[in-house]
Amino acid sequence: MTIAQKLSRRGFLAGAAVATGGLSIGFHIPTAEAAVGDTPEINAWVVVKPDDTVVIRVARVEMGQGTLTGLAQLVAEELDADWSKVTTEYPTPGQNVARKRIWGDFQTAGSRGIRGSEDYVRKGGAAARLMLMQAAANQWKVPVGEVTTSKGVITHKASGRSLRYGKVALAAGKLEAPKDVKIKDPKDWTIAGKPLPRLDTKMKLDGSQIYSIDFKMPGMLNAAIKETPVPGGKVKSFDAAKAEKMRGVKKVLVIDGNAVVVVADTWYRAKTALDAVNIVWDEGANASVSTASIKAMLTEGLDAKQAFVGNKKGDVETAIAGATKKVEAVYRYPYQHHMTMEPMNATAQWTPEKCLVWTSTQNAEAALATAVPASGLPIEKCDVIRMNLGGGFGRRSSSHDYVRQTVLVAKEMPGTPVKLIWSREQDVTHGTYHPTTMCKLTGALDDKGNVVGLHMRISGQSILAGLRPEALVEGRDPGTFQGLNAQGPEGQFGYEIPNLLVDHAMRNPPFRPGFWRGVNNNQNSIYLECFIDEMAHAAGQDPLEFRRKMMKNYPKHLAVLNTVAEKSGWGKPTAPGVFRGISQHMGYGSYVAAVAEVSVSDKGALKIHRIVAATDCGHVVNPQQVAAQIEGSFAYGLSALLYGEMTVKNGRMEQENFDTYEVMKMADMPPVESYPVPSGGFWGGVGEPTIFVAAPAVLNAIFAATGKRLRDVPLKNFDLRKA
Amino acid sequence: MARLNINGKIHNIDVEPDTPLLWAIREQIGLTGTKYGCGVAACGACTVHVDGVPTRSCSLPVSSFTEKQKIVTIEGLSKTVTHPIQKAWLELDVPQCGYCQSGQIMAAAALLVKHPEPTDAQINEEMTNICRCGTYNRIRAGVKLAAKNAKGAKSNNKAQRA
Numbered sequence: 001m002t003i004a005q006k007l008s009r010r011g012f013l014a015g016a017a018v019a020t021g022g023l024s025i026g027f028h029i030p031t032a033e034a035a036v037g038d039t040p041e042i043n044a045w046v047v048v049k050p051d052d053t054v055v056i057r058v059a060r061v062e063m064g065q066g067t068l069t070g071l072a073q074l075v076a077e078e079l080d081a082d083w084s085k086v087t088t089e090y091p092t093p094g095q096n097v098a099r100k101r102i103w104g105d106f107q108t109a110g111s112r113g114i115r116g117s118e119d120y121v122r123k124g125g126a127a128a129r130l131m132l133m134q135a136a137a138n139q140w141k142v143p144v145g146e147v148t149t150s151k152g153v154i155t156h157k158a159s160g161r162s163l164r165y166g167k168v169a170l171a172a173g174k175l176e177a178p179k180d181v182k183i184k185d186p187k188d189w190t191i192a193g194k195p196l197p198r199l200d201t202k203m204k205l206d207g208s209q210i211y212s213i214d215f216k217m218p219g220m221l222n223a224a225i226k227e228t229p230v231p232g233g234k235v236k237s238f239d240a241a242k243a244e245k246m247r248g249v250k251k252v253l254v255i256d257g258n259a260v261v262v263v264a265d266t267w268y269r270a271k272t273a274l275d276a277v278n279i280v281w282d283e284g285a286n287a288s289v290s291t292a293s294i295k296a297m298l299t300e301g302l303d304a305k306q307a308f309v310g311n312k313k314g315d316v317e318t319a320i321a322g323a324t325k326k327v328e329a330v331y332r333y334p335y336q337h338h339m340t341m342e343p344m345n346a347t348a349q350w351t352p353e354k355c356l357v358w359t360s361t362q363n364a365e366a367a368l369a370t371a372v373p374a375s376g377l378p379i380e381k382c383d384v385i386r387m388n389l390g391g392g393f394g395r396r397s398s399s400h401d402y403v404r405q406t407v408l409v410a411k412e413m414p415g416t417p418v419k420l421i422w423s424r425e426q427d428v429t430h431g432t433y434h435p436t437t438m439c440k441l442t443g444a445l446d447d448k449g450n451v452v453g454l455h456m457r458i459s460g461q462s463i464l465a466g467l468r469p470e471a472l473v474e475g476r477d478p479g480t481f482q483g484l485n486a487q488g489p490e491g492q493f494g495y496e497i498p499n500l501l502v503d504h505a506m507r508n509p510p511f512r513p514g515f516w517r518g519v520n521n522n523q524n525s526i527y528l529e530c531f532i533d534e535m536a537h538a539a540g541q542d543p544l545e546f547r548r549k550m551m552k553n554y555p556k557h558l559a560v561l562n563t564v565a566e567k568s569g570w571g572k573p574t575a576p577g578v579f580r581g582i583s584q585h586m587g588y589g590s591y592v593a594a595v596a597e598v599s600v601s602d603k604g605a606l607k608i609h610r611i612v613a614a615t616d617c618g619h620v621v622n623p624q625q626v627a628a629q630i631e632g633s634f635a636y637g638l639s640a641l642l643y644g645e646m647t648v649k650n651g652r653m654e655q656e657n658f659d660t661y662e663v664m665k666m667a668d669m670p671p672v673e674s675y676p677v678p679s680g681g682f683w684g685g686v687g688e689p690t691i692f693v694a695a696p697a698v699l700n701a702i703f704a705a706t707g708k709r710l711r712d713v714p715l716k717n718f719d720l721r722k723a
Numbered sequence: 724m725a726r727l728n729i730n731g732k733i734h735n736i737d738v739e740p741d742t743p744l745l746w747a748i749r750e751q752i753g754l755t756g757t758k759y760g761c762g763v764a765a766c767g768a769c770t771v772h773v774d775g776v777p778t779r780s781c782s783l784p785v786s787s788f789t790e791k792q793k794i795v796t797i798e799g800l801s802k803t804v805t806h807p808i809q810k811a812w813l814e815l816d817v818p819q820c821g822y823c824q825s826g827q828i829m830a831a832a833a834l835l836v837k838h839p840e841p842t843d844a845q846i847n848e849e850m851t852n853i854c855r856c857g858t859y860n861r862i863r864a865g866v867k868l869a870a871k872n873a874k875g876a877k878s879n880n881k882a883q884r885a
């Protein structure tokens with residue numbers, strides 16, 4: 001029995017893994033051992049090589065958000081490693097299956113990279129350190145209590161002896177894992193909590209980092225694909241006579257009945273030949289869907305009788321009926337595309353004995369679960385090797401359609417590795433889109449301008465209904481209410497309102513939804529935070545003070561709000577023509593707030609002068625990476641606010657590429673002052689949360705500047721000149 | 724057939740004349756640092772230098788190049804990751820996923836030649852590559868840091884020569 005298995009029996013590692021839940025694979029789980037590298041490990045998380053290199057295994061994936069470095073910092077901290085010797089590697093999902101999910105969940109989504117695994121990875125690092133100490137103590141024949149560690153060196157002070165980790169790693173790996181593992185108090189951290197440089201920057205500066213799209217194998221062929229433009233459509237017929245004669249073309253085939261694939265020696269030849277294939281589509285039932293028909297479907301839901309309840313308190317109907325002042329508004333949020341810079345792609349090699357996939361994925365276990373049925377082989381004959389991601393943002397966790405397709409193609413060419421790359425056009429028209437919803441808000445104010453009632457009726461698409469209907473709870477999608485729930489560690493409604501109803505009329509258009517950085521918090525925060533602003537103005541009160549009155553019982557929400565108010569100089573004069581807007585929200589376990597300063601020219605041109613943002617994520621593992629995530633969140637969120645919308649005509653997405661789906665560029669990017677204000681005692685996410693407050697802060701500032709209340713995005717569709 | 728001068732080496736490439744330079748670089752030459760993002764000159768991921776001018780390689784066929792034109796890719800920008808832009812990027816940890824960064828670095832390196840001390844307006848005008856991770860503010864800071872360092876190095880050189 002290996003140490004890893006002992007550790008897993010001991011329970012804390014495996015226990016943590018089980019607790020995180022996730023993918024369940026209903027297959028026979030082989031017990032055969034499969035080590036990741038060649039050097040024996042100390043435990044599942046740590047390998048120390050004879051030259052003292054420390055290899056830290058990372059189960060979550062790096063997609064730009066800095067998780068690789070952050071998790072390595074946490075393990076290295078507990079290990080007392082020499083940070084200059086630290087490298088990382090990814091175990092495969094096949095190895096995780098073989099070792100009873102010793103590495104826990106691979107899913108890298110929901111801003112969970114750090115917070116979802118900090119406990120067991122730190123224990124893994126601490127356990128490895130104790131084993132290294134024990135091995136040295138055994139060698140010196142001294143009690144383990146007399147040895148200490150620092151920066152990869154074990155010291156026995158009394159005898160003046162010391163050993164580097166690499167010298168005892170082999171012996172340590174043979175020891176029984178310790179029973180009691182204590183982890184450090186974050187206040188004692190010297191590696192974690194520090195703004196260390198990322199481990200993976202240098203290879204991103206000279207083109208040497210290999211992304212999935214760059215992967216090469218001897219004899220590899222390349223494939224291009226065109227899938228039905230209308231969801232639910234099929235290939236009716238196709239004429240490949242011309243394409244088959246083109247240079248380099250090896251095969252033209254249909255997969256899943258809904259896509260034509262050309263395989264050629266190079267991808268550009270495959271794509272060129274695919275463009276020469278004449279395809280006739282059977283468009284199916286959705287060919288008449290349009291943005292207008294979707295909007296009509298959602299509008300109907302705003303007043304529908306039946307709705308799923310997300311948050312309910314008191315009697316909202318009576319409160320509204322008895323209001324001194326009633327405020328009402330309807331908001332909308334359109335489809336968005338992820339637009340990862342690297343289009344979807346994968347490489348697969350299939351033989352009757354083995355199916356291997358190389359791809360960029362946010363969840364290699366889900367990629368494996370997709371590859372297995374496509375391959376027709378049992379799970380122990382399949383595996384997924386993780387490649388670097390050119391962006392994820394939820395697209396590479398929502399669906400592994402590209403993995404399925406690649407395996408299906410590779411299966412048609414046994415033994416030959418095939419790389420399937422989606423053209424940008426295929427990518428944009430076959431996304432897992434940020435769902436579209438609308439929201440009708442009705443607020444009741446009393447004679448003092450206090451909010452005595454609020455009804456939020458959301459109407460629109462459920463992500464779970466589209467991607468994982470089995471996860472719906474009696475038809476209800478709990479995720480729809482992100483940030484609006486009464487309580488919970490993930491996200492909590494931050495205002496005291498005596499009569500409250502948040503409900504959802506589920507209306508599902510045929511376009512596949514997905515998890516899109518920030519997910520349902522994105523539109524929920526616009527709905528709530530802009531409407532709070534509307535009510536403040538209706539009550540004739542300052543939007544900050546109006547919020548504060550309702551936040552006494554939500555000290556953490558209030559603290560970040562106060563931070564941005566103070567840092568932005570809320571209430572103090574701005575430069576001429578510059579106006580402020582404020583918002584706060586809680587999601588993925590973190591509290592966030594922002595103030596935006598904007599001006600709108602006479603011609604209606606918007607300029608965002610400054611963003612002041614605060615985040616309380618409990619603990620900060622790498623402050624400079626938290627700052628990078630806050631900036632990145634604003635770029636992503638403001639891009640959606642300014643430009644983002646996928647429109648539908650004749651059952652098809654109209655935008656196909658970056659020339660028609662515009663995104664934010666350098667000139668639009670405002671300076672972002674970020675204030676991480678970790679209050680300790682909990683672990684919140686960082687990759688997404690600040691995105692929630694980007695759009696509402698700017699929209700509220702636009703109202704302050706122009707008197708125009710914009711209840712729809714993107715702003716490019718609207719005239720921003722003064723009302 | 725095309726004859727291309729890439730990173731100081733002449734390559735004979737057996738490829739259809741309408742093949743975009745990007746795909747010849749990636750698939751025939753085998754240099755994958757230059758990225759595909761859109762194929763329609765809209766994102767800048769494929770930026771290379773052609774005689775020092777930042778050029779979106781996805782949208783120009785190999786037939787439009789002669790071997791006299793010096794094409795430089797990210798792999799050829801410096802031998803040991805020591806171009807002032809690369810050094811500044813390392814110092815500020817600019818990349819997130821990194822996929823756009825080859826193009827960003829090539830665009831930024833060309834910008835510094837054109838405007839050795841770029842203003843914010845010049846940075847906005849020249850740096851039009853897309854980054855979906857949102858590294859724009861660090862890119863801006865990186866360009867300024869590189870400009871500052873390059874200026875320092877120049878005045879040092881002058882001082883030494885004097």
Ligand code: FES
Nearest residue numbers: 760761762767781
């Ligand atoms: S790939 Fe050339 S500009 Fe986008």
Ligand code: FES
Nearest residue numbers: 820821854855856
């Ligand atoms: S760093 Fe990821 S797209 Fe720019």
